[in-house]
Amino acid sequence: MDKIKRGQHKESFLNGILKENPLLVQILGLCPALAVTKSLETAFGMGLLFTFVLVSSNVIVSLLRKLIPEEIKTPCYIVVIATFVTIVKMFAEAFLPELYSSLGVFLSLLVVNCIVLGRSEAFAGQNGVFDSFLDGCGNGIGYTWAISLMGIIREVLGLGTLTIGKVFNFFGDPLTLPILKSTVLDAHGDPLYDFSISIFQNPAGAFIVLGLILAVMAAITNHKKAVEKAKEKAAKEAAKAELAAKAALAGGAK
Template sequence: MMEKKKSAHFQSFVSGIWKENPLFVSLLGLCPALAVTKSLEAAFGMGILFTIVLVCSNVLVSALRKVIPDEAKTPCEIVIIATFVTLVKMLTEAMLPELYSTLGVFLSLLVVNCIVLGRSEAFAVKNGVVDSLLDGLGNGIGYTIAICIIALLREVLGTGMLTFGETFTFLGGPHHLYILTGPSATPVAQPAWDLSLSFFQTPGGAFLVLGIILAVLAAIRNCKAEKAKVDARLKKAAEAAASKGNPTPSQGGQSK
């Protein structure tokens, strides 16, 4: 019994990360995923803040689910979410002003993020506090991973390097990790070779990267479905062969 309960909790945590990934599978929260993914750091910061808001609002909505009347469900959820967004916004402005200015309007737009509202509407109002916490955490981590993948591709392809310490200033001055360009001593000097395409930093590049990622995932899904179909057919054929082969000897046995 205990074991079963634990696995159910675990299930609500894990499904958000991969199987029901809010971005890649449910296609929710596309706006920040395209807008703040110019650099890996900004995307990571957005993911963390998003997770904080999602977990807090999920927990509070689920804790108050018996108090909130059914008719006023959505407005109450929106107010709860907006409160946490305001808190997170003010904390970010005070502690990480660079991150705050990079994310800009998209921090406020967390209020209308479909995932936050969707999770509290679909999950938190029906489930207990612990489950809602794990669900929020799982979805938040899944979303963070998804936007970090997009940002990684866009930053490496677009600038040819990864830059750390620009948004998170506590890491100390900007550190560069050169991948597609030759190292340059100063940021101004032209590197010896440069394979990056600045197109990937533009809005068009964001759509392209997300489109291709989704296509790759769809291709993998199609392959799996195809394989399952072929497997099922082979199994059926084997069974048919076995059942064809079986009755004859048994019939023969009876006749003898």
């Protein structure tokens, strides 16, 4: 394998994680990002299942890309995706019942998720199997960390605590970390301190959190652009000054 090709592989994996993050940069897949991020663990579980569907549908679509006629490619992609969604649904129902019930209908709605369909259309339909696999992994990881971030923010601000091990309950009892709300009760049966803001558990809180995260991303991009522009300007001015100095020197020599 030559060097340039290896770079391409790396790019198709890394692009989805940060530079072209499906949720934070391309702003796709908003429905699950808003609906299942009440707690960190549901969000993370959704991310995992989503990644599985994305990777496997990417692989199958790219295997079949020469067989599928151009005119009916979207229905074909949807059938492939729906098959994997059904598999994931059955798997979750059997092994992660807590996750299955808290995700509810949003597991089925993965079929019409714009990211999964978009990656099939834009990437897997044109590229090789290995690249499509990497692209699926990258986008899946990118989406998973983005919605997990939302899950952490909404759970900590809304409930005041962070619970680990309730959904993925293979490791014994769940662990609840008191962050904004104490788990110790006082004489009246109230928590010792409680600074949680329950609106963040409501739909309105989901919109606010996502809106602010996207605003922060936009601010960072704007700042980077401004810095680059300033650098360019400085370089141009320096070049101009050099030219002027040279001209002045030449004039002095005359």
